[in-house]
Amino acid sequence: MTKEQRFTVTRWIIFGLVALALIIPIVYNKYIKLPDTSSRVVKNIYDHIESLPEGSSIIMSIDFDPSSDEELRPMVMALLWHAFKKNLRVIGMTIWDAAAGGTLIDIFTTVAKEAKKQDGVDYAIMPFKPGSSAIILMLSQDIFAAYPQDYKKAETRDMPVFKGVKSIRDMKFAMCVSAGQAVDIWIVYGKEKGKMPLGAGCTGVMATDYYPYLQSKQLLGLMGGLGAAAQYEVLIDKRGTATDSMKPQTVVHALIIVLIIIGNIIYFINRQKT
C-alpha cells in the first residue's frame, strides 16, 4: 500500500468513526446524561439578567444568518426566554442584512408566542439598516432617529416597549449574538458611547478572540458556541436543542482527543525510525 493509499484509508476510517460518534448519540440521545455545569463567563450574563428589575429595557442584536443557525439560535432563544420570563422589555435589531429576514423575526416571534408576549408592548423588532457602526452610534444618541419605525412600519415612538427609552444609554443591558464582526462593532461603538453593560455571544471559532475583552471588563460575559448555549439552558432550567446537541458533541470531542493521542504516538514512532 502506497503512502497516499494509506492516507486515504485513514481518512475514511476517521470519517466513519466521527459519523458513528455522532449518529449513535443522536439516535439514542435520551439514554445519555451529562452533568449540569456552567462557566463563570456564561453565568455572568445570566446573573445580570436575573438581577434586572421587571420592566427594564434591554437590546439584543442578532447578527447571524442561517449558516450559523445551529450554533447561535439556541443561544438567542435561551436568552430571550430568560428575558421574557423576567418580564423585561426587549428590543431586537440586526446590523447584518442576511439576518433581517428569517432569523431575527422568526426567533423573536417564536419565543414571544411561547412566552405569551405582545409585539410593541413587551418586545419590538427593528428593521435592518446598513452602516453598522453608524447605526450603533445613532442608537447611542437617539434610538428613534435610528429606528423611527419597526419592521412592520409601526411608529416606534408610540410603542409602550420604548417608554422611558431615548437611547441605548437607557438600556440596562445590550447583548450581541454574532457570527461576524458585530461584536467588535458593539464593543467599539456601543459600549464606548452607550456605557451600558454589554454581553456577547459568538460562534465557537470566534470565542477566543473575545476573551481579552472580559479581562478589560468591556464585556460582562461571553457565550461561545453551542456549549455556552447548553450551559445557559441549564441555568434557566429549560433544556432544549443545545443540551441535546452537546451529547454527540461530547462523544466526538472524546474521539478527537483519542485520535490526537494516537496521531502523536504514530508521529513519534515514525520520527524515531527515521
Place this chain on the structure above:
Amino acid sequence: MSSDIFVWIAAFLTIAIYSFLYKDNPLYKAAEHLFVGVSVGYSIVILYFNVVSPRLLVPLFQEGDWVLIFPALIGLLMVSRFFPKYDWLSRITIAFVLGISTGINLPLIIQASLLKQLQGTMLAMTNLNDILIVVGVFCVMIYFYFSSEHKGIVNSVSKIGILFIMVGFGASFGYTVMARISLLIGRLEFLFHDWIHLIK
C-alpha cells in the same frame, strides 16, 4: 419520510455538499454555486426593500427630498469602476467613505481596542490569574519583538511566550472543533428528524 418538497430539496442539497468528503464533484459544485447565488440574491432583495427603496427612492421621488440626490450621485460614482476610462471617479466615493470612517473610528478604536486593553493588563498581581496575564502578555510580546536577536534571556522569555501562544491555539482549536461539529450535528438532526423521521 417527509412529504414536504422543501425538506427534500434541503436534504438533497445537504447531501450534495457533504459529497465533497468523497471528492470534488459536479453535485457539490452545483450546490455551492446555488448557495452563493441565493445568498447574493437574498442580500440584494433585503438591501433594496430595507434601504434603497425606503431611504432613497421613496423620499426622493414621492416626498421630494431632493438633497438625497447628492449622496445618491456619490454612491453611483462607484459604478464608474466598470468603465476603465472613468474609473478614477470612484476614488471620490472611496475618499469620502474613508475620510468619514477614519474620523469616526480612530478615537473610538484607540480607546476600545488599545487603551482599554492596556488597562486590562495593568494588574496588581495579587492572585494567580493576574500573574498569568501579566507574565503571558510580557512573554508573548517578547516573542514578537524582532528588533534584537533571540539569544540568552530574550530567547528563554520568548520560549515561555510560545507556550502561552500554544495554549491560545489549543483553546481556539477546541472551540473550532465544537463549532464545526455543531453544524454537522444540526444537519444530521435535520436529516434524521425532519427528513427520514428516524428520531422523534
